[in-house]
């Protein structure tokens with residue numbers, strides 16, 4: 001069996017939401033409860049930056065400005081990471097991807113279709129507040145007020161259309177991420193349970 005055929009048996013969940021909306025926080029809890037594989041595009045890119053490679057240096061410059069890295073780079077990283085887990089994973093949480101409709105289309109051509117899109121929704125004021133706070137300890141080059149504003153703008157411009165695109169398919173579950181973490185998770189878990 002080809003590796004990509006194995007991935008076809010696993011559930012694919014896109015986790016989409018603005019910067020600081022709580023995607024990573026909820027994904028961690030899904031991993032703990034369901035044992036799904038969590039792949040954050042941002043984490044994969046930051047790992048490449050941390051490796052000190054030439055490619056990492058180019059990526060770092062883009063991310064520091066709050067811009068999107070080239071589609072092929074991030075899709076290849078996600079695909080490789082999925083293949084590495086294909087044997088053991090019954091489900092994949094794809095966190096931070098797609099960031100634009102084109103990314104979703106390419107993912108489906110190369111990997112497969114999502115069964116669910118978790119739309120982690122918080123108000124812009126809430127996201128800014130959380131990111132400024134996260135910036136006190138995250139060490140992330142993009143958790144500063146100037147870059148946060150650019151990331152938010154780009155989210156509304158490029159990423160929100162992704163939600164409309166998948167709404168047409170009936171796979172979007174909107175999650176109110178203004179609530180306390182555990183309450184948000186109750187709704188996330190319900191969306192996943194409804195998949196079965």
Ligand SMILES: Nc1ncnc2c1ncn2[C@@H]1O[C@H](COP(=O)(O)OP(=O)(O)O)[C@@H](O)[C@H]1O
Nearest residue numbers: 019020021022023024025130134177179180181
């Ligand atoms: N429901 C919530 N209520 C309060 N704070 C939250 C909530 N969800 C996440 N946070 C905090 O907000 C910040 C951003 O969350 P994170 O999961 O890193 O977001 P994302 O991955 O979407 O950028 C973190 O510091 C996290 O602890």
Ligand SMILES: Nc1ncnc2c1ncn2[C@H]1C[C@H](O)[C@@H](COP(=O)(O)OP(=O)(O)O)O1
Nearest residue numbers: 019020041042066067068069074096097099
């Ligand atoms: N799917 C994707 N396409 C292009 N660039 C991406 C990407 N996912 C992440 N990046 C780059 C640009 C983002 O500003 C940066 C950080 O991403 P992230 O960790 O998902 O941040 P956040 O969820 O806090 O916005 O990495």
Ligand SMILES: [Mg+2]
Nearest residue numbers: 023024040042
């Ligand atoms: Mg994150």
